[in-house]
Amino acid sequence: MLATTSTLTVARTVDELRAAVDAAKSAGLSVGFVPTMGALHEGHQTLVREAAKDHAAVVISIFVNPSQFNDASDLENYPRTEAADFERAAAAGATIAFAPSCDEIYPAGFATTISAGAVAEQLEGAHRPGHFDGMATVVARLLGLVRADVAYFGRKDAQQLAVIEQFVRDLVIPTRIQGVETVREADGLAMSSRNMRLAQADRQRALALSRGLFAAQRLADGGEHSARALETAVQVELDAAALPTDYATLVDAATFLPVDVLDRECVLAVAAHVGPVRLIDNIRLAPASV
Numbered sequence: 001m002l003a004t005t006s007t008l009t010v011a012r013t014v015d016e017l018r019a020a021v022d023a024a025k026s027a028g029l030s031v032g033f034v035p036t037m038g039a040l041h042e043g044h045q046t047l048v049r050e051a052a053k054d055h056a057a058v059v060i061s062i063f064v065n066p067s068q069f070n071d072a073s074d075l076e077n078y079p080r081t082e083a084a085d086f087e088r089a090a091a092a093g094a095t096i097a098f099a100p101s102c103d104e105i106y107p108a109g110f111a112t113t114i115s116a117g118a119v120a121e122q123l124e125g126a127h128r129p130g131h132f133d134g135m136a137t138v139v140a141r142l143l144g145l146v147r148a149d150v151a152y153f154g155r156k157d158a159q160q161l162a163v164i165e166q167f168v169r170d171l172v173i174p175t176r177i178q179g180v181e182t183v184r185e186a187d188g189l190a191m192s193s194r195n196m197r198l199a200q201a202d203r204q205r206a207l208a209l210s211r212g213l214f215a216a217q218r219l220a221d222g223g224e225h226s227a228r229a230l231e232t233a234v235q236v237e238l239d240a241a242a243l244p245t246d247y248a249t250l251v252d253a254a255t256f257l258p259v260d261v262l263d264r265e266c267v268l269a270v271a272a273h274v275g276p277v278r279l280i281d282n283i284r285l286a287p288a289s290v
């Protein structure tokens, strides 16, 4: 049975999702899709609003995918706020929420893993073994189930977006992939479900990530081209806040391979530990026009 909260149809099983998507499609509605792991915040709601601008049917999935967690305590402590998620999804314009059990996503006999190649090897790929394979596999399955016209992903997870663009292109998956700008708190902190696990003092220290990225942005706008100088601008802030750093690295925006010089569209990406919480952030940088 499909449960309905206000305008939101909640599907718990693959069959219920199929029925809901089929109903939308046979009514001639175009379908937008926003995959999430729940604990919804304004960043997720922005993706849903973007989808709702262009599609009468908007599917949001809420599934904490075990296979993309390389750290058992990160998975165990990942926030779960389903009732509030349904409210927020509906308020932002979602019409269908897919909130499946693990067995629905990984039924007996499930055996395939997607591996996206070089773009998945640096940065997050190097620090979280198996993460991108797990993410790509579940996103491919979700794209196949939802059959959306367009799926929306945040640039907050820039490398994730690049990995998805790679396998969607390679496997000729017929859903268009749309990136959406990072949504930040007023003080600059990139919104993240993990932020709710930050202790009050750590919440302040977490600002070092965005502060460092914005400092690098100002340097790049002023003509700085050296990757070392831009990365150091981030590292200085992380060190000042005593945050252990996994990386603060300038990479090519398409390949995610490290670069020495900002001579094309790049991403300056950072990952650091704030107490027990690991946070990531990034900005896009292009050479200053002369």
Ligand code: AMP
Pocket (backbone or CB within 6 Å): 035, 036, 037, 038, 043, 044, 046, 047, 152, 153, 154, 155, 156, 157, 180, 181, 182, 183, 184, 190, 191, 192, 193
């Ligand atoms: P998650 O629930 O963390 O897996 O994120 C689900 C989707 O929301 C992904 O496409 C993320 O990139 C996106 N997202 C998460 N945080 C933000 C943010 N602060 N701004 C924009 N998109 C975001």
